[in-house]
Amino acid sequence: MxxxxxxxxxxxxxxxxxxxxxxxxxxxxxxxxxxxxxxxxxxxxxxxxxxxxxxxxxxxxxxxxxxxxxxxxxxxxxxxxxxxxxxxxHKDVQVTFAMIKPMATNIVGKIITHLYDHGLRISKMKKARLTAEDIHVLYRSLVGDSTFPFLLEHLSGQLVYGMELVGKEAVSNCIKMLGDRDPLKAEPGTIRALYGIDSVRNCVHAASSPEGALQDIEYFFPPPPIRATRLRLTATLSNCTLCIVKPHAVREGKLGTALEIIDEGGFDVTALNMFIVEMDNAAEFYEVYKGIVQEYKGMVEELASGPCVAMEIVAKDKSVVTAVEFRKLVGPADPEIARLLRPHTLRAKLGKTKVQNAIHCSDLDVDGLLEVEYFFKILDL
Missing domain, CATH: 2.30.29.170 (PH-domain like)
Incomplete structure (x- = not known):
């Protein structure tokens, strides 16, 4: 400032x-x-x-x-x-709403990194499936536009990522970062010029005014009573495992890179939500490590230190056990060891210490489903 x-x-x-x-x-x-x-x-x-x-x-x-x-x-x-x-x-820090349209997870990761590198931080985020009603609300300014029927067709029933973004003059900055609605007319280096196809499949939708942003945020991230009926979380609870991008890694802008590695490593992100985990929930979640792992207290404190991103992960290859294969991609708990022995793993690339090792994943095959349920059913309530 x-x-x-x-x-x-x-x-x-x-x-x-x-x-x-x-x-x-x-x-x-x-x-x-x-x-x-x-x-x-x-x-x-x-x-x-x-x-x-x-x-x-x-x-x-x-x-x-x-x-x-x-x-x-x-x-x-x-x-x-x-x-x-x-x-x-008040003038400096503003919130806006942006929604990443259906596209490959590795491109989603690149877009998130682009936003972070240009001064916008994600303060709320979730993956949800759009209904026609949702599209009418989020695109209310375009309902009479000639592209609207195509938008409706492109987005109905599809999975998208909604985000609350925070930063300096976030509304105008986000619009500038995206570029023209038509990717062919967008400034080189803008998100739509880099990853867009046409004015319907143009990567990201963003709020056009501060007032509109607040309406969209309230709609996409409703309070608990409405959460059960509108834009619900999309967990499949089938051959899945849990991945958490820890708070330090979210703060350091590593979420985008994590999504790229997960996609390129052979996994789909079938559900995603940003959580702030309270200390007693973090202690309950990590209870299996109590008295066994020296870092237990540090792990609990790290998980409760700010927003984390929890994901349900499912292997693209349906013949494998997701939890077993994903654990290989995450790598050893100590990032130093990971860098020596498994340099291509998530913790080797993104972790710092045994506590701040960027990623939590389910240790045992049987824990995958239980941990997904803990985040996507119990904590979401």
Whole structure:
């Protein structure tokens, strides 16, 4: 942010306290000088969290509507707490909606990397199947256009990736990055010029205004009661395994590369959702490693440290056991060992340490389905 700087930014955050079944409100303060956070309980009028550094959280993570994992609690930022913060940040950080149309997973990966490299971060994402009704809502501005019947035909019943993107002037930046609706007229180097075919099969749809973006985000990512009926997750629960791109790898912009490697390694991504996993759920998920793996505590903390991307993976070759084959593509738990022995694996290419090894995958064949169900059925509720 050019020239704009403050000794502290202040926001209003909400936390749903499961045990007390009530929403607690806080002032959340962020200090850029040393990347620390502090929380003040508004009802009880006292400090709730003393000034502390939280891994993976910096100023970029703060925008209205975001959810932050602060010491195992999911805090939703609902407003600015002071005019200065509003003035400094409101203009800069914006959200937009984009949807990647049906295409090969490796191209999806390239598009995601392109967005990240040009300053747009994914804050919500899921794979869903479109109905005619969804298409009418998401393309409401084009309903009378001559291309609309072709769009309807191209997208009805098809799997797409919806995304909430965050960044500086996200709406106009995203449109610029995509290029002209007709790939033949798009500027060289734009996403549609690189990967588009025609004005219907042009890779990505994006919101055209900040207001439209908020409507699309609300439609594509509905609250829990509606989630069961609209744009549901697409898990098949058949000869599948679970893959999680861990929070550090998502923050570092490695999701796109992971998707490319998965596709080229012989696997389909049949379901995908971005989750923020609470600390107790992360501990429950990794319970099998408790007392067995030295890194257990670190693994739990990493999984709960921010958004991760969970995927249901299915081998393209229907005669193999997906969990067994996918584990080979993921590689040894320690990325250093992976780089020596299995340099072509996901962890060798994307991992840093045994805890921050970029990817979780189901260890045992029988766990594949159970772990997919945990993420795509239990956690989604």
């Amino acid at each position: 050019e020239g704009a700087y403050s000794d502290k930014y202040s926001f209003i955050g909400e936390w749903y306290d499961n045990q007390a079944c009530l929403i607690r409100r806080f002032n959340v303060f962020y200090y850029p000088v040393d990347n620390t956070l502090e929380m003040y309980d508004l009802k009880n009028r006292k400090t709730f969290v003393r000034r502390v550094k939280v891994n993976g959280i910096n100023l970029e993570n703060f925008y209205i509507g975001c959810t932050l994992s602060i010491l195992g609690r999911l805090i939703k930022i609902i407003d600015f707490a002071c005019e200065d913060t509003r003035k400094l940040l």
